[in-house]
Amino acid sequence: MATEPVRPTDGSVGDNGLVQYESPIALTDGVLYRLAVFTRSLYNDDASYLESHSTVTTQDWCYFKIDTTAPKAPVITFGTPYSACTADDCAAAGQPGTKAQFTFSPAAGDATNTSYQYKLSTDATWSAEIAGSTVKPWITPRLAGLTQLQVRAKDPNGWSAKTIVEFKVGEGQGAVGRWHFDDADPQSGKTTAADTATVGARHDATLYTAGADWSPLARRGDSDRSLWLNDTSDTTRQSGYAATSESVVNTKSSFTVSAWAYLTDSSAYRTVVAETGSDGVGFSLYYSKGIQRWVFLWNWYESGVRKYQGASATAAGVSLKTWTHLAGAYDAENRTIRLYVNGRPQGGPVALPSTSDATVADGALQFGRAAYKPGTYQDYWRGGVDEVAVWQQQLTQDAVDSLVASEARLLDADGTADVELMAAWDPAGASGTILADTVTGYGRTLTLSGGAALDGEAIVLDGTDDAATTAGPIVDESGSFTATAAVELDTEAMAAKPDNYRAQVIGQRGTDGTSWGLWFEKTGTDVDPETEAKLPVGYWYFGRLNADGSWTAVVSDEAVTVSANSVTQLTGVFDAYTNTISLYIGDNQNDSSLAYTAVAGSDDFAVGEGFVNSAWQHYLAGRVTDVRIWAGAMSGQQQTSETVGTTGA
Structure with a gap:
């Protein structure tokens, strides 16, 4: 047992004053110690005092152990669908934007952790501190492929070493619809374009009216074909289009749509691709004559009144008779839309009001026209439409950016660009x-x-x-x-x-x-x-x-x-x-x-x-x-x- 004199040895400290002193003996980590104290309250210019009972007298010892080291590297437990890579296996799971709940807990022998931070290999900085001895954060990978997760724990002595694990994020769901328009057969008079996607049901597109045809002017070059619409002064051939027989994309959930567009006439509004439900609610990707820009439009009905919000190109003007890649994305979770031109996002995501829900998603996908009232079609396209694709998935913003940019490159399977x-x-x-x-x-x-x-x-x-x-x-x-x-x-x-x-x-x-x-x-x-x-x-x-x-x-x-x-x-x-x-x-x-x-x-x-x-x-x-x-x-x-x-x- 060690004893100490009254502290401080000279004078006194005021109310709530801090008193510090070194231990009279060397203390060892992990050993159980006990401490007893009493206090004196001074008066008469410190000449007199009142004294409390010692905690020894009241049998109220303060027991403690010394821990002079930072915590050990924490334990990481994976949540579905991801799993840690091993020396023998690293199976891909989930996709960009698919979140999972991980568990961070103290290493064996640690009991003083107060918070944690984590960082994915795609992150430039650590996350905010997450308070708790054991925490269960939701983590959302934003890119596909091998991903590293680093986690560190904190206690009163500072941060631990990092626990580092790797897991693989799957590439995610492919396109739910894709139309190359290269399956023309002029000899047989074929009037359908095959949906060549491999996810979900197939939705071939049928060409309608005399203004719809195939053309050898197509974005993939030699031997390719495109959908060619209404590129004539003949007024009897200016309402051609193509359409599926039923809806392809669920407009109540997140989706991305893209297409190559070759516009030959800007004298009117021109729609590349659209899908509108039987209640007139849906989207359209189009050229706006009013502002002379590309627009991705989201429209809905509220109290019987049609309302809409558009994401438009940042620069006015379009290049006629050139191939331009367009894409629109709807994020149902964050309630935003975004337009892309030639693979580049046009400004930031555009916020939608809380009332902007799609009520039904039962309309056919339209190539070359749009409807803003049920059954009333307008804004017929003039020129070429090619390489249309639709994805139905919730993606992070980075993942959508990457998807659209990759689509705009138009690479073959061997990595060669189609020109x-x-x-x-x-x-x-x-x-x-x-x-x-x-x-x-x-x-x-x-x-x-x-x-x-x-x-x-x-x-x-x-x-x-x-x-x-x-x-x-x-x-x-x-x-x-x-x-x-x-x-x-x-x-x-x-x-x-x-x-x-x-x-x-x-x-x-x-x-x-x-x-x-x-x-x-x-x-x-x-x-x-x-x-x-x-x-x-x-x-x-x-x-x-x-x-x-x-x-x-x-x-x-x-x-x-x-x-x-x-x-x-x-x-x-x-x-x-x-x-x-x-x-x-x-x-x-x-x-x-x-x-x-x-x-x-x-x-x-x-x-x-x-x-x-x-x-x-x-x-x-x-x-x-x-x-x-x-x-x-x-x-x-x-x-x-x-x-x-x-x-x-």
Whole structure:
């Protein structure tokens, strides 16, 4: 037994004062000790006191043990449907957005835990503290695949070491409906498009009225087909559509819908895909003439009055006659909707009021029209619709973002991107002042100006005022695309240009500058040792020349001396999934891919001139051929080489 003198040894402490002192003996963790105390209340300037009984007298000892260490790493118990990976097995379960209740408890021998924190491998920070000796939090994985869970416990001495376990989140339910529209059979007059999804029941779509047909102009390229609707001035053929025979998606629960859209006419409201119940409640994914934007609309009835809320594109205007990927998502748990354009969310989720429930979900899925009153259809689509898909599942916002972005990439099973050739101009055998696209079926024609000529092999440009143009844009620049051209510089004319002269080979005009372009910048001259002729020296670029003269572009690895009669195949790729641009010269990628913010194109697409700082300038002297543009980003060097081919380097 140890005894101590009165504390403090000098003076006194006031009411509620803290008295501290070191133990007169060494205390060992885990040993049971007891403590007895008494108190004195001082008065008369501390000359007199009243004293309590000692806790020894009252047999009221204070028993305690010393714990100078932090808690041990806690125990994690899994809740359905997930299970911890073992050395021999790591079975996938659940899906992104499927939550489970885990249990965090003290390790054997610990009894002082006061709270816990956890962190998934997809989280940047720890969770808020969860108070309790044993806690049972609900955890929601947001991405599929192998996921790590870290948990730590806290007691008065601090945080424990981490317990780390791994589990695998399943990829989740696939699409409940998917229509490629590539099963046309003109010979037999087939009028149905197969639903090729593998989850749930199948819902084939039937084409109705004379305005509905299939087209070889389709987003997956060669041998593909799309649904083509009402693209005619014939008023008897402007109410075509396709529809399933019953509802495909339950609008009372969370869902996502996506489609590729090719709009040819913006003079009216145009619906890509919609589903409306017999009470007029449902959704539509459409072009709004009123605000000139894409919209995902949710509508409901309240006290007999139709109400609606839309999630719209952040930027006004749409690119006509280009393929654009659209998607809409409804989150029933959080009561929000969201629109995606070319894989990108358009602003944050739009909140719906608590009264916005879908009451029934018994309407057929409509391709190319919508109904806001039962049985009354309107807003017929004009143009192409392709690759429609619907998912019926509750997903986290990150999981929806990932799903839509992946869908917009349009990859084959082997990871190769499907691309659609949107324009191709081959001057071989051509003459005159126009050059038609006779390859793709999209029907764009280049018009030559300023003295530009066709010599049966190439578009010939003098570098002063020559150009060839067509109304653009050819692709939706907020989505992925690939562009190529073969160029033979007029070495004498380009060598005569001042240093730092920039000439555009091909490119798309933006509102007040280039949206994108393939360029040559002359930085100096060299001399041909055989002919003693001056040759231009410079760099090839793909990207944007800004109004202040700066580049947002990828550039050739080194300056090149361009020899007379040499042909260079230039290819530029914009990947909207990674938001990067890449430049290929011949077969080889030059420079590293560069982060790039897309700028919507407008007005003319041009060969041989560039629109920068509010003026047409940057004229190219040379010969240009093999101009082609695809919707979609080619997947790396192999696909680029195989699809584009090369003409020189």
